[in-house]
Amino acid sequence: MASVQYDDATRLYPGTPKPAVNELELTIDDGELLVLVGPSGSGKSTALRMLAGLEPLDDGRILIGGNDVSRVPPRARDIAMVFQNYALYPNLDVAQNMGFALKQQGVHKDERTKRVREVAKLLDLEPYLDRKPRNLSGGQRQRVAMGRAIVRRPQVYLMDEPLSNLDAKLRVQTRAELVELQRRLAVTTVYVTHDQVEAMTMGHRVAVLRDGDLQQVDPPSKLYHEPANLFVAGFIGSPAMNMLPVSVDHAVKIAGVEIRIADAPGGGQRGTVGFRPETVVIGTEGPIPARIRLVEDLGSEAFVHLVIDHEGEERRIVAKVEPPFHGNVDDSVRLTLRGTVHLFDGAEARRATVTL
Amino acid sequence: MKRGARLGVGERRSIAIGIGVLAWVVALIWIFPIAWTVLTSFKTEQDAAAQTFHQGLSFGRYSDIAHSIPGTLSLQTAFTNSLVVVVVSTLIVLLLALPAAYALAIRPVRKWRDVLFFFISTKFLPVVASIFPIYVYAEKWNLIGTRTILVVLYIAINLPLAIWMTRSFFMEVPRELIEAAEIDGTSLVNQLRSVILPIAAPGIAATALLCVIFAWNEYFYAIQLNFASGSTMPQWVISNVSTRGNFLAKLSAASIVACLPVVLAGWAAQKRMIRGLSMGALK
Numbered sequence: 149m150a151s152v153q154y155d156d157a158t159r160l161y162p163g164t165p166k167p168a169v170n171e172l173e174l175t176i177d178d179g180e181l182l183v184l185v186g187p188s189g190s191g192k193s194t195a196l197r198m199l200a201g202l203e204p205l206d207d208g209r210i211l212i213g214g215n216d217v218s219r220v221p222p223r224a225r226d227i228a229m230v231f232q233n234y235a236l237y238p239n240l241d242v243a244q245n246m247g248f249a250l251k252q253q254g255v256h257k258d259e260r261t262k263r264v265r266e267v268a269k270l271l272d273l274e275p276y277l278d279r280k281p282r283n284l285s286g287g288q289r290q291r292v293a294m295g296r297a298i299v300r301r302p303q304v305y306l307m308d309e310p311l312s313n314l315d316a317k318l319r320v321q322t323r324a325e326l327v328e329l330q331r332r333l334a335v336t337t338v339y340v341t342h343d344q345v346e347a348m349t350m351g352h353r354v355a356v357l358r359d360g361d362l363q364q365v366d367p368p369s370k371l372y373h374e375p376a377n378l379f380v381a382g383f384i385g386s387p388a389m390n391m392l393p394v395s396v397d398h399a400v401k402i403a404g405v406e407i408r409i410a411d412a413p414g415g416g417q418r419g420t421v422g423f424r425p426e427t428v429v430i431g432t433e434g435p436i437p438a439r440i441r442l443v444e445d446l447g448s449e450a451f452v453h454l455v456i457d458h459e460g461e462e463r464r465i466v467a468k469v470e471p472p473f474h475g476n477v478d479d480s481v482r483l484t485l486r487g488t489v490h491l492f493d494g495a496e497a498r499r500a501t502v503t504l
Numbered sequence: 505m506k507r508g509a510r511l512g513v514g515e516r517r518s519i520a521i522g523i524g525v526l527a528w529v530v531a532l533i534w535i536f537p538i539a540w541t542v543l544t545s546f547k548t549e550q551d552a553a554a555q556t557f558h559q560g561l562s563f564g565r566y567s568d569i570a571h572s573i574p575g576t577l578s579l580q581t582a583f584t585n586s587l588v589v590v591v592v593s594t595l596i597v598l599l600l601a602l603p604a605a606y607a608l609a610i611r612p613v614r615k616w617r618d619v620l621f622f623f624i625s626t627k628f629l630p631v632v633a634s635i636f637p638i639y640v641y642a643e644k645w646n647l648i649g650t651r652t653i654l655v656v657l658y659i660a661i662n663l664p665l666a667i668w669m670t671r672s673f674f675m676e677v678p679r680e681l682i683e684a685a686e687i688d689g690t691s692l693v694n695q696l697r698s699v700i701l702p703i704a705a706p707g708i709a710a711t712a713l714l715c716v717i718f719a720w721n722e723y724f725y726a727i728q729l730n731f732a733s734g735s736t737m738p739q740w741v742i743s744n745v746s747t748r749g750n751f752l753a754k755l756s757a758a759s760i761v762a763c764l765p766v767v768l769a770g771w772a773a774q775k776r777m778i779r780g781l782s783m784g785a786l787k
Contacts, residue, residue, distance in 0.1 A: 200683075200687060201686075201687075202683050202686070202687075221686070222683075222686045222687045223686060223687065223688070223689035223690070224689075225687075227687060228687065229683075229684065229687050231680045231683070231684060232680075233678070233680060235678065235680035235681050235683070235684040237681065237684075237685075237698070237699060237702075238702070238703060239698075239702035239703070240698075248685075248688050248698075249687075249688035249689055252688055252689040252690050252691075252694065253689055296688075300688075
C-alpha cells in the first residue's frame with residue numbers, strides 16, 4: 149500500500165500540438181479511492197496509463213510510495229490494472245487468469261491456489277474457476293478482472309472504466325460492491341470514468357480533468373457545492389446546473405429580478421450565473437414568470453423544464469421538484485430561487501456564491 | 505421498400521433453386537479436372553488413352569508407380585526429399601517470421617512501413633530472372649542437387665508472405681491483453697508463449713499451411729537446381745511422363761499421390777483454424 153504522486157507529469161503524443169496530460173499535480177493518499185473524471189479526450193485514461201507505465205512521461209515524475217517510478221517498466225511498479233474490456237486471457241480458465249501474475253512472479257503453486265481460492269470466494273467466483281472467459285457472463289468476466297487485480301495484493305489498483313460494459317442495473321450494484329471492497333482492502337485506487345454519477349458515488353475525492361488540465365480535486369460534496377469553475381459546475385450534477393449570461397456586479401439580474409451578491413467583483417464584465425435545479429421553486433407566486441416546456445416524472449423526483457425571459461431572450465432552465473407535480477405543458481407558473489447561486493467571471497472562474 | 509419484400513413466396517423459392525443450380529454447376533466445373541484425374545488413375549492405360557471403360561477400374565496404376573524402374577527416381581526418395589524440404593523450410597520460416605511480426609506489429613520498430621515494403625519487394629522479381637545468379641552460386645558452393653539449396657530458396661520465398669500474414673494476425677491480438685500481460689509481469693518469451701501465440705494460433709496455422717503448400721508444389725527451382733538425388737514430388741510426377749508411349753493413367757495416379765499430403769495438411773489445418781479465434785478475450 150502506498151501513496152501516489154503525479155509531479156508535473158506531462159504526456160505529449162507525438163504529432164499533436166497540445167499535451168494529452170498537462171503538468172498534472174496530484175497526490176493520492178494511501179488507501180484512498182481517487183476518481184479521475186472528465187469527458188472523452190480529457191486525458192483521464194492517459195493519466196492512468198502513465199501511472200501504469202503503459203505511456204511514457206514527456207516531463208515531470210510519478211511517484212509510488214515515495215519512489216520515482218517514471219522510468220520503471222509496468223511489471224516492476226507493483227500495480228494491478230482492471231481494463232474497460234477486462235482483457236482476460238481467452239485461452240486460460242478463470243483460476244489461471246487470476247493466478248497468472250503470481251505465476252509470473254514465481255509464487256509457489258500451493259500458495260497461488262490458496263490465494264486464488266480466497267479471492268474467488270470473496271467475489272463469488274468459486275463455481276467458475278475452471279471455466280474459460282468466453283463461457284462467462286459480462287458481470288462474471290468483470291469480477292474475474294477484478295479478482296485478477298485483487299489476487300496480486302499490489303500497492304495500487306488502477307481501474308479504467310471497469311463498469312462501463314455492464315448493463316445499467318448491474319453497474320449500480322457492482323459500483324456499491326466495488327466501493328465496499330476497496331474500503332475493506334484499503335488499497336490505494338485510481339479509478340477512471342466519464343460518468344459523473346460514478347465519480348460522485350465512489351470517490352473519496354474526485355479529480356476533474358478537461359483537455360489535459362486538472363480543473364479541481366475535492367471530495368464529491370465540495371465539488372458539487374463549491375465548483376472551482378464553470379466547467380466543473382456544468383459537468384458535475386444531473387440535470388446540469390442552470391446557467392445564464394449576466395453582467396457581473398454586486399447585484400446581478402436573473403430574468404429581471406435583482407440578486408445582491410455582496411462579495412462579487414464589480415465592473416460589469418460579462419459572466420455567468422449558475423444555480424442548480426433544486427434551487428428553483430415552482431409555485432403560483434414568485435418574482436420570475438415562466439412557462440412549462442416539459443415534465444419528467446421519475447417517481448421519486450420530477451424535473452420540470454421551463455422557459456424564462458432573461459435579458460430579452462428565451463432561456464431554458466430546469467427545476468427539480470418533489471412529486472406529485474401538478475402542472476401541464478404550456479402552463480404559466482411563477483418561480484422563486486431558494487438556495488445557492490454561483491457567479492462565474494468572464495474567465496469561467498467562480499468568483500462568488502450566495503445562499504438565498 | 506426493399507426489393508426482396510415485393511417478391512412472392514414462389515418467386516423467392518425459384519431464386520433459391522436457381523442459385524443452388526448455379527452453385528452446383530460452378531462446383532462441377534471446378535472439380536472436373538480432379539474428378540477426371542481420379543477416374544483416369546483407376547483405368548488401364550488402353551482405356552485411359554481411348555477415354556473408354558472397357559476393362560473396368562483397378563489400383564493397378566498405383567501399384568505401378570510405387571514400384572519404380574531401377575535407376576529412376578523412386579516415390580520413396582521423392583517423398584522423403586519433399587517432406588524434409590517442406591518441414592525444415594516451414595519451421596525455419598515460422599521461427600524467423602514470428603519475431604519479425606512481433607517487431608512489426610506489437611512493438612513496431614521505427615520505419616516499420618519501409619521494412620514491410622522491403623519484404624514484399626523481394627517478391628517483385630520474377631523467379632526466372634533470379635535463377636541464373638542462384639544457379640552460378642549454388643554450383644560454386646556445391647549445392648546443386650542437394651535438399652539444402654531448396655530449403656534455403658523456399659525460406660527466402662515464403663518468408664515475406666509469412667511475415668506479412670503473421671503480422672496481420674498479431675495485429676488482431678487485443679492491445680489490452682498485451683498491456684495486461686506487461687502489468688502482470690510477463691517476460692517477452694512468456695508474453696509470446698502464453699498470450700500472443702494462443703490467440704494468433706489459427707492465423708499461424710494458416711500461414712504454415714500456405715508455406716507447406718508452396719514448398720510442396722514448387723517446381724521451377726526444383727527442376728533447375730535439383731535434377732538428381734534431391735528431387736522432390738513434382739519432379740517425380742513428371743518422371744512418369746515417358747517418351748516411350750502414352751502413360752496417362754500412371755501419370756494421373758502419380759498426380760493424385762502427389763496431391764494427397766497437401767489435401768490432408770489442409771484438412772488438418774482447417775480444423776485448427778476454425779477453432780474460435782480470440783473469443784471471449786474482451787467484453
